Amino acid sequence: MKIKIVLYLSAIALLTTCKPDMKEFTPSAGQADFSKYISIGNSLTAGYADGDVYKSGQQYSYPNILAGQMKLVGGGNFNIPYMFDENGLGRKLILGYSTDCLGVTGLGPIPAGPGPNIAQNMQNIGAQGPYNNMGVPGLKSFHLGIPGYGTMNPYFGRFAKNPATSSVLGDAALIGHTFFTFFVGNNDVLLYAVNGGNEGPESITQMPVFQGSIDAAIGAMIANNAKGVIANIPDISDIPYFKTVPTMGLVLTEAQATQLNAGYAAYNAGAQQVNVPQIVFHAGPNAFVIQDTHSPYSLIGGLRQIKANELICLSVPQDSLKCKYWGSQKPIPAKYIMDESEITAVKSATTNFNAYLKSVAAENNLAFVDFNTYFKSFVSGLTFDGIKLSATFVTGGLFSLDGVHPNPRGQAVMANYFIDAINGKYGSSIPKVNISDYPGITFP
Template sequence: MKYRTIIFLSLVGLLFACKPEIDEFKASAGSADFSNYISVGNSLTAGYADGALYHSAQANSYPSILAQQFKTVGGGEFVQPVVESEYGVLPGKLVLDYSTNCLGETSLGPVPASGQAEGYAPVGYSVNNLGVPGAKTFHLLAPGYGNPAGVPVGLANPYYARFASAADASVIGDAAAHEATFFSLWIGNNDVLGYATSGGIGDTITGQPSFAYFMDNIVGALTANGAKGVIANLPGITGAAFFNVIPYNGLVLTEQIQVDGLNAAYAPLGITFNLGQNPFIIADPNAPAGLRQITENEMVLLTTPGDSLRCAGWGSIKPIPDQYTLSENEIANINSAIEGYNATIKTLADTYNLAFVDINSYFGQVESGVTYDGESFSVTYVTGGTFSLDGIHLTQKGYALIANQFITAINGKYGANIPKVSVTDYPGIEFP
């Protein structure tokens, strides 16, 4: 009997040793070579967030996330023009904190961070991430766009000045000099964004033929050495939080005396008010008396000073200045520009045989809400998790979402198997 027990127990002991196993993920580069990867683009590529390019968010720029994943399939070192400060290159970083408005109400919202930006002194080394905040397509081709001497006078870009190889260098020239084996390109937002964020009056939209010409030059230069790459199209930018925080009918009247007063004042223009929510009064040079009520298809921008709305009569006894609103016509201009740009980008992707990331349709999904591993994302300001406090750029989680879209496109195009990242592991907006 004893020996049987021993056999029995040793059998048990043997089996204990094993835990269940699942075949591990097999990473592969497919037909692409990621050993020398560069990224080209604007602020979204640089890792800009919360109104600044600062250290921790830059570390999780989507190209940096991609490069991390490329390392599983032979990717090499990826150098960013590192910003040391948590407060950015230039002032303007926003954090979430309490502030008191003109009515004496204290609430949680974006407030300027109290810390020193580090300035745009050259970093002194060559970089793989050539994302330049503020760059339009033609800026990438412009010699001298990173000339430090040109920055104070507005002729050059301070972010490019940090890593331009020479005073007369261009971003694309520097990119080509890298002799990269693989590139990512996401550019074009700023060709329409400046127009959109200035209420349609502070900047012009790059014309379609020009956009196509610049883009062809850019992609041509990046692929000249036979490099493979990935190109992304542009999101419908009026879906960004920046354009959807302040409702068109945010004029809330709580007392009949306010309603009566406004009705009397605006009677000559035939504008009437009611208790409750009312459309704001906005400036419009084409309207009688230069003002009218905003319609529900128009937008009030996030940058509209809140205290002017609350205490200075903006939107009611005074119109909201034109630079803070987008009319239906302006919105249509923005949307048709993006539609045209995206057609160009898709054509280039096909012509140059590049992986194509349809960010536009992905952001359509995010607008209706997406969930990963139990964490939900939407385009809602602050709580949606996707947009950072500036309402235009993304949180680090948002950039991780983008990185996974790039990986999907690259895997599809090049038969690669690059692992996706866990979006939940990246920081979101920090609540106090």
């Protein structure tokens, strides 16, 4: 009997190799041809992260993720102008410990070591082109067609076919693309904003310039009947770079508040005369004092308290806030502040750029990704594969340590949004990626 049972059980064990079978998902290209894909864009497209361009960041760029998925629907090789190593150009940040001016050691972004090999990373690799990922950090809309742009922007200079003569669009044409993604325009407002608006070296691109640049670029992109997708740009106030340093960040004791109030007595007398709010401190959180050289503040020392709807750049030196009385006895310099009028200028330009990008997509029958809306939803947070992602600096898990660019998980999220838009427009079935397959910020 025992033998019988053994036989019986072994028969069963054989059966157990039968697995439940399910109809597999079949990827398809739909009406698009993904055999030669090119990505046009700026640092977001290049895979710039943590303040620099480096090899693994480039590997995790949304165009490379997209290209990997496009391979399942007839996509071909995707050539990336890789940096030589992981160190970039010496600006890369990692999460680590540092001790501030008060002697307090804490976790935060610190410069990555070891030192970069700038010579190797900046060596021109144009000969290994043409490149499919034409993401150039720092690129604005009107840079796309400039011959010799590589001499103005070393990030393009390093992989331009001929830095002295190549334009981004000219080099892009060498691929002979059948499909493109176009994600341009962020820097047309962002570079102005990250440098504190009017006090910085950058300005907001004028609308006619933007329109002309986009028209020329999309005209070149859709030549040869290529299909593609245009992405719009997020609102700058939705990114950690502007959301992290609080306006009410000046925390005072009763005694400190009294002392400061006494110090601002003369200012307040002037403020009354020119009819602006006085500077008043209380125990607890207070609005920082900022520089404002506009009239009428220019008449009373060029400073005031920051308003709740204004933004402080992540670049503001923390040690100066903590130990050098920035924001209390001394105003925070205006180059670290996006004031009300600057924010209004950026928002209105963003709205106009996005409306134009959308109309261009519609006119040319192209797919469209509404990143502006998506990034708004990350302010409160979205969950993918059990990972909650939000626009909170570091802990939000979506952005890299520079507070502007996504980390690999954020890039994967962007790639999936592109896939949604492409599938929706072209009847294709490009599979999405698992967000859980991509790392977040590395903690020590």
